[in-house]
Amino acid sequence: MQAALHLSRAIDAVNDRIGRWSMWLILVMTLLSAGNAVIRKLFDFSSNALLEAQWYMFSAVFLLCAGHALLHNEHIRIDLLSARYDPRTRAWMELLGTLVFLFPVVGLVLWLGTPYFLTALNNHEMSANPGGLILWPAKMLLPLGFALLWLQGLSQAIKQIGFLCGASPDPAHKGDELSAEQALIEELRRREEAEAASKLQGAHHG
Template sequence: MRMLAWLASLICGLNQFIGKVFSWLALGIVLVCFAVVVLRYVFATSFVWMQDLYIWMNGAMFTAVAGFALLRDDHVRVDIFYRPAKVRTRALADLIGIIVFLMPFCWVVYTYSMPFVIRAWGYHEASANVGGMPGLYILKSFIIAFTAVLALQGIALLIRSILVLAGRPELVPPAIQYSADQKAVGTHEEAV
């Protein structure tokens, strides 16, 4: 069980690192988009590669931080029943959801996008726009990265569910504890 907790902690650390690094692309997107607007409307000029750049940065950011969003529980969920449920009930719902929905979704996206990415790498695909950026094949590779970080975080959440259902919630890494667990940990730390 401790090995599983260590693995979950490692995955969470990886996704936190990736999320924090790639979230800085948001600033780059704003700056490049601002530059495009200023160039177009103030100086009456534009560069196609700059327009490609902020769109590609947006795509790279949102695919790379998918695991980080899942780690932080930032995805959309109908929590009429989930939030007020007991921790074990939430763990069971997560276990079923990850096995039945998340992992098959990641597999389907990976399976169908891999030939698409391989083909793009095969001829070093670039922007379809004249004067656009080279290296579209690199951006398309982020689809594979998306499935990898999402599936890895799914494994970490699966481990969390297993630990909770096995009666070992104290082994759950702090980054993925259920909110009720975090309140309990905070109370315990205050008591110590």
């Protein structure tokens, strides 16, 4: 189990580093977009390569940060029910969700997306737009991003199993900091308690 947990920590470190570096592409993309707009207005010059570079960087941020988002539990989810269960039940739910949904879906995308990238690479595909960029780097992001997501799913599964076996702490526990969903659950719980207390008080007065 300890070897698996070491592997999990290595995967976490890789996805965390890739995610943090990829986020800088947002700044580069913003500057490139603004610069392209200024050049087009001032000098009546436009470049398809610059436009496509922005699309490439947007794709890179979206796909390369998928594993990072899963690591930090930033994917959108509806857990109004799961948050009410005890940590072990939530761990089982997370583990089953990873095995039943995440692994098969990501595996399907890798199976379909890898040949899509290899075809573009072998054929040296170019953009259909005049002066456009080569396509294989953009298409490479699809299998690469989903491979990182699959690895992070593996890491999360290892941590859940480790917690269930008593070999590691609850991976969902992040100290005293509450996520947005947890804060919402806590607020709803407080309101329910206040309403119940108000009704009880009204019944006593009646």
